Amino acid sequence: MDSEVEYSIEVKHLTKYYGRKAAIQDVSFSLKKGEIVGFLGPNGSGKSTTMRILTGLLTANSGSAFICGIPVSTHPEEIKRKIGYMPENNPLPLDMRVGEYLRFRGKLKEIYRRKLRQRIDYVLELCELGRARRRVIGTLSKGYRQRIGIAEAILSDPEVAIMDEPTIGLDPHQILKIRDLIGTLKGRMSVIISSHILPEIELTCDRVIIINQGFIVAKGTPRQLRDEFLPDSVYHLEMKGSIEALRAQIKSINPKLSLLTEGNCEFTGLRKITLSGPWDGNFGETLIADLAGQPEIRLFSLVHQEPTLEDIFLAATKRSWEVLSEFSDDGVQNPPSAKGGNGDEASPGDRA
Amino acid sequence: MKHFLTLLKNELRSLLLSPATYLASFFFLIVMGFLYQFVLESYNRHPQELLPSNIFLNAFFIPVFFLVPLLTMRSIAEERRLGLMDSVLATPINSIELVGSKFFAAYLFYIVLYLLTLAYPAITYYYFPDQRIVDWASLTGGYTFICLSGWLFISVGIFASAMARSQLVAGIFSFSLLFGLIAGGKYLNDLAIVHLDDFSTLRALIQYVQIYHHVEDFTRGVLDTRPFFFYGSGSLLTLSLAVLAVDHKT
Numbered sequence: 001m002d003s004e005v006e007y008s009i010e011v012k013h014l015t016k017y018y019g020r021k022a023a024i025q026d027v028s029f030s031l032k033k034g035e036i037v038g039f040l041g042p043n044g045s046g047k048s049t050t051m052r053i054l055t056g057l058l059t060a061n062s063g064s065a066f067i068c069g070i071p072v073s074t075h076p077e078e079i080k081r082k083i084g085y086m087p088e089n090n091p092l093p094l095d096m097r098v099g100e101y102l103r104f105r106g107k108l109k110e111i112y113r114r115k116l117r118q119r120i121d122y123v124l125e126l127c128e129l130g131r132a133r134r135r136v137i138g139t140l141s142k143g144y145r146q147r148i149g150i151a152e153a154i155l156s157d158p159e160v161a162i163m164d165e166p167t168i169g170l171d172p173h174q175i176l177k178i179r180d181l182i183g184t185l186k187g188r189m190s191v192i193i194s195s196h197i198l199p200e201i202e203l204t205c206d207r208v209i210i211i212n213q214g215f216i217v218a219k220g221t222p223r224q225l226r227d228e229f230l231p232d233s234v235y236h237l238e239m240k241g242s243i244e245a246l247r248a249q250i251k252s253i254n255p256k257l258s259l260l261t262e263g264n265c266e267f268t269g270l271r272k273i274t275l276s277g278p279w280d281g282n283f284g285e286t287l288i289a290d291l292a293g294q295p296e297i298r299l300f301s302l303v304h305q306e307p308t309l310e311d312i313f314l315a316a317t318k319r320s321w322e323v324l325s326e327f328s329d330d331g332v333q334n335p336p337s338a339k340g341g342n343g344d345e346a347s348p349g350d351r352a
Numbered sequence: 353m354k355h356f357l358t359l360l361k362n363e364l365r366s367l368l369l370s371p372a373t374y375l376a377s378f379f380f381l382i383v384m385g386f387l388y389q390f391v392l393e394s395y396n397r398h399p400q401e402l403l404p405s406n407i408f409l410n411a412f413f414i415p416v417f418f419l420v421p422l423l424t425m426r427s428i429a430e431e432r433r434l435g436l437m438d439s440v441l442a443t444p445i446n447s448i449e450l451v452g453s454k455f456f457a458a459y460l461f462y463i464v465l466y467l468l469t470l471a472y473p474a475i476t477y478y479y480f481p482d483q484r485i486v487d488w489a490s491l492t493g494g495y496t497f498i499c500l501s502g503w504l505f506i507s508v509g510i511f512a513s514a515m516a517r518s519q520l521v522a523g524i525f526s527f528s529l530l531f532g533l534i535a536g537g538k539y540l541n542d543l544a545i546v547h548l549d550d551f552s553t554l555r556a557l558i559q560y561v562q563i564y565h566h567v568e569d570f571t572r573g574v575l576d577t578r579p580f581f582f583y584g585s586g587s588l589l590t591l592s593l594a595v596l597a598v599d600h601k602t
Contacts, residue, residue: 078444
């Protein structure tokens with residue numbers, strides 16, 4: 001049956017209320033087999049609620065969720081055999097040794113005794129925990145503990161790994177290691193990761209889902225989201241000379257190029273200019289060539305800045321807040337629709 | 353129930369590795385030792401209607417009020433607070449196995465601790481081999497009551513822990529429930545109103561839940577099936593409520 005199922009995770013119109021407050025509303029998305037998807041959103045946006053519904057720990061008020069084609073609400077025990085879950089804050093029993101903990105969890109995950117030893121050795125090696133095998137978890141650093149959480153989540157070689165903030169509280173070196181570790185899972189299992197460390201998501205994930213105030217506000221590849229939310233790219237210039245001449249020159253290169261900000265550097269006395277232009281055109285080379293030929297302008301430096309996932313995230317969440325406040329001002333209850341990467345509104349049955 | 357043994361082993365391992373377990377055991381045995389010594393001394397000073405072992409076992413509520421909350425308050429409430437409950441319930445186990453393992457681990461520990469107190473009459477009997485001081489038949493009945501009532505008391509503790517997120521709250525809740533169950537039943541029985549003819553059904557019900565009467569019956573060698581049913585069904589009911597609480601509050 002599993003081989004016929006296209007999606008490892010399929011979520012359709014999921015809604016969950018805590019009392020009268022909606023934690024998530026009409027959330028729909030799906031993950032293909034072997035895909036790594038980043039689940040982004042500010043605190044309280046509904047990320048953890050969605051993940052807990054996917055693990056069968058919470059029940060939704062309406063909508064449906066499927067893991068490998070199996071409905072979560074009616075077959076919670078069956079789907080638990082197909083998932084590995086690393087909860088938020090990665091709770092671990094601090095009095096257990098690493099190997100002992102993995103053996104205990106392996107037995108709960110119904111891994112056969114003979115296979116369990118091999119799997120423990122494998123995940124310990126993959127997560128670089130071999131030397132910590134006999135150490136008590138409570139004596140290990142945060143980085144080690146996060147890796148134990150990931151090792152536990154992938155111990156049974158699940159079809160779906162759900163990781164809630166796996167990089168939270170780690171230093172940059174540890175984040176790098178966790179990123180590489182998650183990267184090794186690509187193609188082997190479907191992984192959904194929620195995180196605040198946006199550059200990590202951008203580097204690790206195939207696609208991104210952005211959720212805000214319980215609604216999915218954007219989904220697609222980083223490139224698609226960039227085109228959707230921040231279609232312009234930014235150039236930083238350091239120069240001496242006439243601003244008017246610069247304005248005239250950039251208009252002649254492309255009418256869509258515009259001057260965003262201008263200022264002076266206190267130390268160098270150079271003008272610092274920010275230009276904005278369409279994402280699809282790379283004007284760096286043209287700008288250098290044309291400005292170098294202008295006697296009224298002396299160009300000292302030019303840097304092309306691509307919008308990061310952080311910029312996209314801020315733009316997407318800001319837009320959704322604006323839309324939500326408009327709706328609440330008008331007294332209209334309809335939620336904002338998620339935009340797909342191509343800018344089309346995602347229809348109810350739409351795949352993310 | 354294929355994960356039950358794995359969970360139970362883990363619970364027992366946690367109990368055996370925790371210093372708090374040994375501390376609780378030490379204080380329990382000290383308190384019970386003093387209690388037994390006090391009973392023997394009072395038996396020595398004044399003539400008593402009951403055997404020392406009967407008086408000793410009649411004071412079962414003293415350790416129950418304190419030992420049961422201490423043993424059970426951590427079991428579910430602390431795991432929930434730390435988030436461990438989520439990661440355990442995300443594996444293919446069910447809440448019946450989880451609650452059952454916690455109940456049996458605490459119950460086994462409770463029974464082991466009580467069995468250790470058999471050392472007191474054994475030591476006494478070693479030096480004074482007299483049936484009037486140590487009556488083994490009465491002790492057997494009394495310890496049967498301890499094993500039987502332990503089902504309900506430990507279940508109540510587990511239920512209190514399942515209802516709370518803080519182990520302190522769980523401990524206080526457990527103490528209150530046990531106090532209501534043991535002392536409340538006696539208080540109701542002492543009320544004059546229930547002894548009126550119009551309240552015969554209520555009186556019968558209150559008599560049925562008189563835990564003090566049960567211990568007296570058992571130590572006298574009266575084995576009735578009704579207490580077995582009371583503690584068995586009461587334990588099943590509270591454990592079922594604990595399972596519902598785990599499912600609902602996760």
